[in-house]
Amino acid sequence: MEESLRHILLDGASAIGIPLGAEAPSLFDAYQRELLLWNRRINLVSERSSHQIMVRHFLDSLTAAPWVANPTGLLIDIGSGGGFPGIPLRIVLPDLQVWLVESSRKKTSFLSHVVRTLGLQGVSVIRERVEVLIGEKACAGCFDTVISRAAFKLPDLLKMASFFLKPGGRLIAMKGADVQEEMEEAEAVLKMAGMSQAACRDVSLPGINLSRKIIAYDRLSG
Numbered sequence: 001m002e003e004s005l006r007h008i009l010l011d012g013a014s015a016i017g018i019p020l021g022a023e024a025p026s027l028f029d030a031y032q033r034e035l036l037l038w039n040r041r042i043n044l045v046s047e048r049s050s051h052q053i054m055v056r057h058f059l060d061s062l063t064a065a066p067w068v069a070n071p072t073g074l075l076i077d078i079g080s081g082g083g084f085p086g087i088p089l090r091i092v093l094p095d096l097q098v099w100l101v102e103s104s105r106k107k108t109s110f111l112s113h114v115v116r117t118l119g120l121q122g123v124s125v126i127r128e129r130v131e132v133l134i135g136e137k138a139c140a141g142c143f144d145t146v147i148s149r150a151a152f153k154l155p156d157l158l159k160m161a162s163f164f165l166k167p168g169g170r171l172i173a174m175k176g177a178d179v180q181e182e183m184e185e186a187e188a189v190l191k192m193a194g195m196s197q198a199a200c201r202d203v204s205l206p207g208i209n210l211s212r213k214i215i216a217y218d219r220l221s222g
Contacts, residue, residue: 005054012059012206017066018092027091027118028058034114035082042106044082055205061085062092063203064147067216069170071096073144076164078130079151083111085174086147090123097122103129134163141166149174154186158217162193165219171195177211194220
């Protein structure tokens with residue numbers, strides 16, 4: 001990894017309070033190389049954000065780490081795309097078990113390749129529409145954490161999470177700054193979904209003008 005990029009990663013992770021293990025920089029370096037290589041053929045990241053992968057994708061994904069319900073439990077990343085936030089979270093939480101759910105065949109080919117290349121144990125790549133998984137009894141109430149990065153509207157996410165989550169489990173929604181209308185719409189389905197809002201936090205990233213929110217909801221027990 002270039003020294004400048006290494007500093008961006010280490011300093012940025014420190015700024016958001018996420019300790020990186022000794023292997024993490026080399027894993028993120030390998031991940032970035034594969035992203036750029038595959039991005040020539042598959043639209044994994046935008047041309048603009050491809051120049052700021054460390055911040056816009058890796059560090060952004062890591063902002064969710066403090067909200068993961070159980071760092072040794074099972075997390076499902078819905079609409080994983082290029083692996084965000086599931087793969088960065090697995091790199092910094094090595095005991096986390098992760099399902100990366102993505103309906104695109106090309107993107108799941110990339111995800112499977114990256115998981116093999118990085119040697120990530122406990123990561124499963126699922127090529128399926130999430131609506132189909134909701135019909136699978138084996139997935140009901142199995143997950144400690146459901147996470148999605150700007151892939152679905154909050155009311156839809158809440159309904160999905162109520163199926164996947166264990167009692168006491170957590171939904172982490174990574175959203176843009178302008179999400180007030182979605183949050184108001186989500187209020188209408190909270191009771192039906194058996195969920196309650198646990199947190200709403202503004203997120204800032206080092207060196208770029210990017211604002212977003214992390215909204216957490218917990219699955220009620222009983």
